[in-house]
Amino acid sequence: MGSKEKDIRHVDVLIVGGGPVGLVTAFQLAKFGHSRSIAIIEKYPKSSQDQYGRAITLYPRSSEMLDQLGLADELAQECFACRSTVSYDKDGKEVKGRGWYFMENMKDTQWNFALVLRQKYQEEIFRRRLRQEGVSLEAPVELVSVDVQETTPEDGYRITAIVKDGASGETSNVKCKYLIGADGGKSFVRRALAVPFDGNTTEDKWVRIDGVIETDMPKTRVYGAIESPTHGNVLWAALDHGGTRIGFAFTAERQKAYPEFNEAAAVAEAIESVKPFSLKFKQVDWYTVYSVGQRIARNFFTKDCVFLAGDACHTHSSGAAQGMNTGMHDAVNLAWKLSMVLKGIAPPSLLHTYETERLPNVHKLINYDKDISRLMTMQLPIGWKGDPNADPNEILGVVMEEASTFTTGLSIAFDLNTINVKGSFVSNCDPAPVSPGQRGPDVQLQKPGTNEATRLHKETPNIARFHIVVFSGEPEYTSSNLKDFSAAVETSKVFSNAALPISWLTIPAKGGPSAFEILGVMPLGKVFYDQKHTAHERYGVDIKEGAVVVLRPDGWIATATALRAGAVKELESYFGMCLEF
Template sequence: MTETEPAVENVDVLVVGGGPVGLITALQLARNLPKSSHRIKIIEKETKSSQDQYGRAITLYPRSSEMLDQLGLADSLAQQCFACRSTVNYDRNGTEVPGRGWSFMENMNDTQWNFALVLRQKYQEEIFRKALAKEGVQLESPWELKGIEVLENIEIGGYRVVAKIENQATHEKRVVKCRYLVGADGGRSFVRRAMEIPFDGSSSEDKWVRVDGVVETDLPRPRTYCAIESPTHGNVLWAALDRGATRIGYAFTPATQSAYTVFDEEAAVKEAIAAVKPFSLSFRQVDWWTIYVVGQRIARSFFVKDCIFLAGDSCHTHSSGAAQGMNTGIHDAVNLGWKLSLALQGLAKVDLLSTYQTERLPNVQRLINYDKDISRLMTMRLPENWTGDPKADPNEILGKVMAEAGTFSSGLGIFYEADDYLNINQSAGLSSVLPGQRAPDVKLQKPATFEVTRLQTETPNTAQFYIVLFAGEVEHTKPQLAAFTDSVGGLPWLFDSKYPISWLSIFGGPGGASAYETLGGLPYGRVLYDVDQSAHGRYGVEGSQGAVFILRPDGWVGSVVELGENGGRKLEKYFQRFLIFDDDM
């Protein structure tokens, strides 16, 4: 008697891993791809439910919140979160010392989301799973990936990946054939190991302890992001959490380790109490605690065989010193989501997928470099490459390093290098915001109703590019606008709804009776007004000159071109590099 052959199913994308990175990747694909012709599958080897452990990641920084807002998720997170706008740093004597620790968080400006959105991962995942279910895709667990084979004889974009999966409860086996596979399966990634992708880096001898719970304390400002410079437990983290809880984190030093034969919850609480001295601390309840090893590793490749992606912890791991783990994973997921959506629909060339690695890997390397210094400083040791005063106070140096990394940590300063593909410099001097940089969120006004809105609200991430025309003061820019209109008049595909391109027109000054009368003709796309010209100012656009920005689906600037006769030609040059057009276009 032969064993029954496992069932075979075909999907477009198999996402492995049901954490935030996998869920957000799957959600984008489920929303952007026609359900009648595309299928997304996401599996997780652990059982995910409302009984999940607490712990794990807690903090979303402004740029992550912005990206989730453009995906329609941030409002639900904000409903449950603790919005942390205050920080404080205490020295070993309990004296407040300004400018150290997490103080950079008080300078996260130029965004509506100018705070740390603190919500434990358990609750974030519940929100993401519900959003995904509304798109008709359920997280399937407990299904574990057991094997991967790439069929090299199948063309790129075909069903090249054969994945073997097994239900951990019933031991049912299945075969999933897919066009692309995304490994979002954590630091011990099966996908990474199965594809034999080297994981460069190392783990240190450092260990940290984290304890979450509801506490009582005489700490003067307990509902903050706080650092306590303990002489025995390193730079101690005190983070106010959702639902009135608090996280305490401290270095698990050799001295502490040697004091215990077994380090259990009781010991973790005892050391947390010692770590926050001279302040008092008691736990009314403990939700979760853990010990983990500090290390920094990065996969040598994020995209292999033209069909296998790694995202999140599966391709980079680091300490929680600067609270970047989930934020970096969300950047991965958002960068990959729109590119894969366009490629699967046949709207973009498959070459576009390679830019996932070329854009994300340098930013992950920047994070790793910062993290190496931050994690050492938090254990009261100077950085390995330190060339300054060997007797320098690690707490003082930590404050400087975290301040230096502030715009990177907040995500607002993360950029992609200018290139000749997605982030193209075509017109110098038009704007202070350059290709590859984040498109700043700015306040705008709707016509007629005068409702206040924001640019990011008007440019949701639906795998669409936005051509944003900053028209300036129309009485001065009418000649340039007319020349620009002529230049794009011969490019009807720019206005064809089957291509992933939408238009916005932003006029400097208050809205008149109608945009038609203001312009003397029909404007491009949705109309918005920059009443006080602060939006033009933030983008460095002269009101008498204007400019045209191409915003990528993920909210970074792709290119900037001038109003005038060359504008259309430069728009065409940009999009023809990676979009697929009809032969007669």
């Protein structure tokens, strides 16, 4: 190796962008054991003086994912937990069941609220936790050049990045195996790799302003809407630290009154937008005006070594508050897969499932957002076939309710593929059982001995390992099958491999003083009781038959088999497809 080569920095992964998506991706990789082989850079200085603004809301599924990474508790400590909503018509009269009303009905999760915490505070938490894992955000450091040598072997340093120190102006070379562009809507990584960014930007402009306010509006510490005839469906969002965000359409007609759009203009328009209520700003933290549009990258993964995540691969309005949530889904879907490939315990082909799983869900979001953003500006959706005189506020309520489980993230699912595989588990239970590719519900359980309450998500943290959950049912009916299954696991050469990234849990539909006596065999992994059968019911498992459910590291269901000896071969086959051992 020549002297110049020695001066080149080598990392497995270079992450570009120090916002929430980049930080959470880096945090996961560091947590999963790669702290010495990753770097994360950010073009702009990051400090406690950062502007507030930007994203504010995490929906239940995002909170669940962050909870399984050990990040959500700190966010919850500082957030405004929003469970209440309100909608007012143009006369200030409360209208039931419109706007953000779906937030009051977010079920099947411990995180049944909107976690409202401004991006500034979220980033501070993520940066601190990342440092605790041994990685610091490098800022201001800008990516100025990317070169991919596609002839370099798959496990080699295919990418050469030139980065520029914003303080000294000096440039240096970084060689990496993988590059992650989490560098926003104007992504340098996306442009450098010539990935098309399909879509358009509309003529519509929206304003967002945060601050501490006084008002005579009856309900203020809520997620609310004011149906303004001049400013569209106005957003009213209670924020952390006693703040409030107001967002509204800024029509071309109203823009004419302002040669320059400054803080005074933002305040004046905010006051107009909430009429007939009064409004006074005691303090303005942040404001912005921006054009609404929807764009999506043609590829989220290119040249087998470059990923795009967050706004770098999809931008849309803030109408349904999906920006940071969609980015969190990207980050969590990608990190465990990349970690396993870096460790050599999964084939590189696993990385292609990032795009095949995330891209369809982003397309679905973009389609919703097109309708929601038009309705919020008092325009009916493009291609609307209903009453041409319909009230956009009323239609908006219907659309947001229809999209509610997707918006909250709880119904986001993936098609069958190499890691979402239909197994031998068949259920006749009502409701229908959860299936491979769907979210694994967070169910209540009890710890042995103390009978302390716990939750499945707490006992299946995201540590880049699969979790095999044995729902062993009522032992009176299932003991024979459980013994056969356990014996087959004991003699399996695959499951005797300690390097396999797999953990076990056993959940009997019964409780008692001794797990061994309840089951009649030594349990597989930790035991948690389901005495009220609610966990079995939620997963569609008959307590007389049991089942084996495999959870992916990110909490989605991988596969499910019947509880019998033959299921072990089935599980071996599944892991043989998605892991290397």
